[in-house]
Amino acid sequence: MDASHFEHFALKIKIWIEDEKGSVVFGAGRLRILQAVDRLGSLQAAAKELSMSYRAVWGKIKATEDSLGQPLVARRAGGTRGGGSELTPLGKALVERFQRLQTLTETAADDLFQGVFTERDRD
């Protein structure tokens, strides 16, 4: 195999967490939802930004909360319009750790790709 073929290619990677039954616990889609809720302070606003229904956004969050047995999102106290949501400490930790895991995994995968596909021919 001629390594030069692969010099201009990139390895892509997608990661997600599953439970024992093979159901998704968390992944890139739910990360985007939690990030939007954190930034916008509202499930409704997050849903709008992500072009999803409120029901779909809430369903994804609820599914992860059920897997973990603890809330990721809480009603925000006070506020002039008396509403809004914010991430719980668990929600914030999940966002931070999953992002970190994504970055670390991408870096590791890219290093392995370079090693496996640009090493000198053995065949």
Added chain:
Amino acid sequence: MDASHFEHFALKIKIWIEDEKGSVVFGAGRLRILQAVDRLGSLQAAAKELSMSYRAVWGKIKATEDSLGQPLVARRAGGTRGGGSELTPLGKALVERFQRLQTLTETAADDLFQGVFTERDRD
């Protein structure tokens, strides 16, 4: 974050190779196609086993061949029924290296998952 939440979960990972334009060069689906051709000695038999059309199987192989500028599959010489296909050395090398990359990346990702999600709480 309580690490015990994640003890029974597994990190799942999908990898694929893209070119500069973001087109897929190779991935798990094409790996399965080449493995089936290698084992069955025929694109037609591979297509049947994978419940794909011959046209779809050939199209996927052709797309990767076009990206690499070299054939992955060649007509098999001889044989009692005078037909069949086999992988070229490049085709075999691609199968072997992509499988190796998958295994290495899965192992690395799993180690990172354990490290990031079961480390002692910092929050």
